[in-house]
Amino acid sequence: MEFGWGAHLPILQVIVVLLAAPLAFLTRRVRAAWLIAFIASAIALWIASRLLIQVQQDGVIVYQLGGWAAPMGIGYHIDLLNAFMLVLVSAISTIALPYSLRSIENELSAHSQPLFYVYWLLCVAGLLGILATGDAFNVFVFLEISALSTYALIALGSDRGGDRRALHASLRYLLLGSIGATFIVIGIGLLYMMTGTLNMMDLAARLPAVEDTRTVHAAFAFLVIGTGLKAAMFPLHTWLPDAYTHAPSATSVLLAGTSTKVAIYVMLRFLISVFGFEFSFIGIHVELWLLPLAVLAILYGSLCAVYQMDAKRLLAYSSVAQVGYIFLAISIGSAAGIAAGLIHMFNHALMKAVLFMAIGAVVYRAGGSRLFHIAGFGRAMPWTFGALLLGGMSLVGVPFTVGFISKWYLVTSSLDTYGLALVVFVLASSLLAALYVWRLVDVAWFRPVMHERELQEAPLSMLLPMWVLVLANVYFAFDSDLTVGIAQRTAAVLLGGAP
Amino acid sequence: MLTSEPGQLPVIAVALPFVGALVISTLGRWQNLREAASFATAAALLLAILPLWPVVADGGRPGMILAEPIAGMPIALQVEPLGLLFAVVAAALWPVTILYAIGYMRGHHEKNQTRFFAFFAMAIGATLLVAFAANLFTLFLGYELLTLLTFPLVTHHGTAKARAGGMRYLGILLGTSLAFLLLAIIWTWQLSGSGDFLAGGLLAKDTDPATLTLLYLLFAFGIGKAALMPFHGWLPAAMVAPTPVSALLHAVAVVKAGVFCVLKITYYIFGLDLLQDSGASDVVAYIAGATILIAALIALRQDNLKRRLAYSTISQLSYIVLGAALATSTGMLGGGLHILAHAVAKITLFFCAGAILVAAHKSSVSELHGIGRAMPITMTAFFIGAITLIGLPPTIGLWSKWLLGSAAVESGHFVLLLVLLLSSLLNIVYLLEIPAKAFFSTAPAAAEYRQGAVKEAPLPSVIAICLTSAACLALFFFPQPFYALLAGLS
Numbered sequence: 001m002e003f004g005w006g007a008h009l010p011i012l013q014v015i016v017v018l019l020a021a022p023l024a025f026l027t028r029r030v031r032a033a034w035l036i037a038f039i040a041s042a043i044a045l046w047i048a049s050r051l052l053i054q055v056q057q058d059g060v061i062v063y064q065l066g067g068w069a070a071p072m073g074i075g076y077h078i079d080l081l082n083a084f085m086l087v088l089v090s091a092i093s094t095i096a097l098p099y100s101l102r103s104i105e106n107e108l109s110a111h112s113q114p115l116f117y118v119y120w121l122l123c124v125a126g127l128l129g130i131l132a133t134g135d136a137f138n139v140f141v142f143l144e145i146s147a148l149s150t151y152a153l154i155a156l157g158s159d160r161g162g163d164r165r166a167l168h169a170s171l172r173y174l175l176l177g178s179i180g181a182t183f184i185v186i187g188i189g190l191l192y193m194m195t196g197t198l199n200m201m202d203l204a205a206r207l208p209a210v211e212d213t214r215t216v217h218a219a220f221a222f223l224v225i226g227t228g229l230k231a232a233m234f235p236l237h238t239w240l241p242d243a244y245t246h247a248p249s250a251t252s253v254l255l256a257g258t259s260t261k262v263a264i265y266v267m268l269r270f271l272i273s274v275f276g277f278e279f280s281f282i283g284i285h286v287e288l289w290l291l292p293l294a295v296l297a298i299l300y301g302s303l304c305a306v307y308q309m310d311a312k313r314l315l316a317y318s319s320v321a322q323v324g325y326i327f328l329a330i331s332i333g334s335a336a337g338i339a340a341g342l343i344h345m346f347n348h349a350l351m352k353a354v355l356f357m358a359i360g361a362v363v364y365r366a367g368g369s370r371l372f373h374i375a376g377f378g379r380a381m382p383w384t385f386g387a388l389l390l391g392g393m394s395l396v397g398v399p400f401t402v403g404f405i406s407k408w409y410l411v412t413s414s415l416d417t418y419g420l421a422l423v424v425f426v427l428a429s430s431l432l433a434a435l436y437v438w439r440l441v442d443v444a445w446f447r448p449v450m451h452e453r454e455l456q457e458a459p460l461s462m463l464l465p466m467w468v469l470v471l472a473n474v475y476f477a478f479d480s481d482l483t484v485g486i487a488q489r490t491a492a493v494l495l496g497g498a499p
Numbered sequence: 500m501l502t503s504e505p506g507q508l509p510v511i512a513v514a515l516p517f518v519g520a521l522v523i524s525t526l527g528r529w530q531n532l533r534e535a536a537s538f539a540t541a542a543a544l545l546l547a548i549l550p551l552w553p554v555v556a557d558g559g560r561p562g563m564i565l566a567e568p569i570a571g572m573p574i575a576l577q578v579e580p581l582g583l584l585f586a587v588v589a590a591a592l593w594p595v596t597i598l599y600a601i602g603y604m605r606g607h608h609e610k611n612q613t614r615f616f617a618f619f620a621m622a623i624g625a626t627l628l629v630a631f632a633a634n635l636f637t638l639f640l641g642y643e644l645l646t647l648l649t650f651p652l653v654t655h656h657g658t659a660k661a662r663a664g665g666m667r668y669l670g671i672l673l674g675t676s677l678a679f680l681l682l683a684i685i686w687t688w689q690l691s692g693s694g695d696f697l698a699g700g701l702l703a704k705d706t707d708p709a710t711l712t713l714l715y716l717l718f719a720f721g722i723g724k725a726a727l728m729p730f731h732g733w734l735p736a737a738m739v740a741p742t743p744v745s746a747l748l749h750a751v752a753v754v755k756a757g758v759f760c761v762l763k764i765t766y767y768i769f770g771l772d773l774l775q776d777s778g779a780s781d782v783v784a785y786i787a788g789a790t791i792l793i794a795a796l797i798a799l800r801q802d803n804l805k806r807r808l809a810y811s812t813i814s815q816l817s818y819i820v821l822g823a824a825l826a827t828s829t830g831m832l833g834g835g836l837h838i839l840a841h842a843v844a845k846i847t848l849f850f851c852a853g854a855i856l857v858a859a860h861k862s863s864v865s866e867l868h869g870i871g872r873a874m875p876i877t878m879t880a881f882f883i884g885a886i887t888l889i890g891l892p893p894t895i896g897l898w899s900k901w902l903l904g905s906a907a908v909e910s911g912h913f914v915l916l917l918v919l920l921l922s923s924l925l926n927i928v929y930l931l932e933i934p935a936k937a938f939f940s941t942a943p944a945a946a947e948y949r950q951g952a953v954k955e956a957p958l959p960s961v962i963a964i965c966l967t968s969a970a971c972l973a974l975f976f977f978p979q980p981f982y983a984l985l986a987g988l989s
Contacts, residue, residue: 033820381892393647396677397677398643398647398673399639399643399644400639400640400644405568405569408569408685409569411685411686412685412689415685415689420682420686423682423685423686424682427677427678427681427682428678430677431674431677433680434674434677438669439664442662444658444665446662476570478566478568478574479566480568480569480570484568484569484570
């Protein structure tokens, strides 16, 4: 590999965004803070794409922090899976930032606006760090960085207008999130106790010798539950609807697109790379737990979504259901199934980000996200409505959208393991999604406007990012080589042997 | 088989209406120019499709792959006889409907006409995608696109009633396709490893008959556009749309896309031999037979003219499903020809219903006593359309019904022959009642039309009506090209 800065991309991936945060804090100006955030985020996206290309060409990149070899120092470990996720997270952040500028100006007081971008940067740096690192304890550290800043990002929702519920939602997430983080650190501690290492590759190499001990089994349980809580796996999802509903609109976009996905990544990493497929699926049969929980998540999330009176809350419950689909795919326990899960992770980020952006634009014009505010916005804001419609169709899984690609791979990969019953279930559950998406569309287009505010099309800085994602929703439905190809190769590599 | 030069024609044909829609929406401010763009698109479309005829009749199957989002399931087009027949019918009736719609929409002072004509064009594009699909996946894409693009047309008026109708339309069509059709496609994919339309059938000869029966049922019900009972409710609900929509889309493009899919899947996925040997399609044949009779009986009791025609359509569509489910080459031929016959006849009847609404503001059968005096051309055309559906000479309806009847005898289902005959009698009762009332009624209400207050509909509409009713008659004498084309199947 070449020397010079090119060799340091794995650490630059995290450090650029992390260092941008204090820089943004020092400026104390909104626009300057925003600009720093945007540039840092764009650089992160560029680095992530470089890493993805490099990994595809040369295979796994191992980077030793400060040149200290693995068992002593901290190793960064980039393979296809986390390179793919790095691109996803930094892309969502880069696209969502231009959108957030006007939305935040509208929803937050002048004092806290620069802070918003500081938290944003910290959150993204944390997420990128979780993805890039190859050290189990480092995962926990970055998890806390992203989690703490997320609590702040949510709590800012109470900043203007005195909606104290955001504080409550944030506190609730803080309590549950801390329990989740504690479980994770206990799990990691138990693993360290048994193996004497924190490096994931070393863990993977040393665990088989001790895997029949109760300590390792306990570590496994702690890690699965801890990451499951962070990923909002049913029934550990209770923090999510409140958090997404009361957070500022831009926060909801970022969280919906990235945070649960990263938590699922962590779980996958431990299940498959650290404990190993043999141990997790053939030994412990984790899929026997994942499958029923996923089915319940889909049913519960979709049914709750149908009855919500607030658009953001409706989308939040839909996220609970969609996380269920990802776990459903993982529970299939084959390379095809895990690929389907990865595909849906990417696709769901695209569609949910569009939907939260569209609703955020309505909040910007109408002052709220309850159905009362949504009513009749379609005619005055045709482009926003179009984005909502297409994002919704993608969520249902209508052909010509990425949602269809997701459903297709989920269903076909489940055929071999579970047979037609699961196919019928997935298709039937899409009808539930159709029902709640239809509610939004129906209210937005056919009902008369119910409030006093003057509605007009959202500003261009909000529309543009929204439509970039809408087009991505359609583009990746035709050219699925990037998503499907990488996901399938990743799954094959993950299951093919040691990473 | 994929030849290069004509291979691009189907792609152009599918793309043209979408380009046309773009032009139409930019010309929205200038009414006449906008309509001229509609006509130009339709003319260009015919120019793109007709050169395919000799190629396909000679056994060529031009087409190309557009994209491959799912490995083994590309988005690809390929023209074969059934698809070409369907495409020609839709593309030829489109300009006639535009002509009619100009008279109707202006005469009726409809709002949002630009949106109307633009979505109309895009719906034709989706129809052609269905017609030229080379595999199940592409077919499914076109099928869903057609549902979505026609939704704004169904709810054109935007009233509570239009919304309720549109909801039902979308609910049933999307629901059946996502729940049954997609399942059937995935199942086929699992059984055979692809979804390509292969002459002689894709599915293996040793497939279990019970599986085949279930799969055929899933396809038949999954294609909700074929309006097989009990999934027919969307068709009467869609009658809230402006009449040109009902005429072209719900008598020709949308419903025909449904029965066309049934024919195509019967022939290219199952294969006639496989269905005959296993008897897998018998259940659907009898469901179609029941639909024919029940829908005709319901039509008898409808007073609203458009609703009566809608139930008549449900009944007639099952003729074609029956032709497919009989699984003989005569049945396929009869079904294919009935796509043509029912298209020209039913579009005539809907045109007449719309003309009556625009000119006399009447929508019920019971209000039509003596209207023949005021609107002689319209009611004569109605008469011709009616006898075409009944299957009397000298109309194209005779040939298709003849072939369907022969197919029923050939395959030994005499009960179904009886169903066809009984249905013809019912057709006479519920369709001929209308021109009979219009011309010969002596009811006191008939006096209204003698005063000359009611005249024929606007001229463009009348020309359109004359064209389609003339086609009903002309095709009786010249059905050979269509025979020759469909003969390429067997």
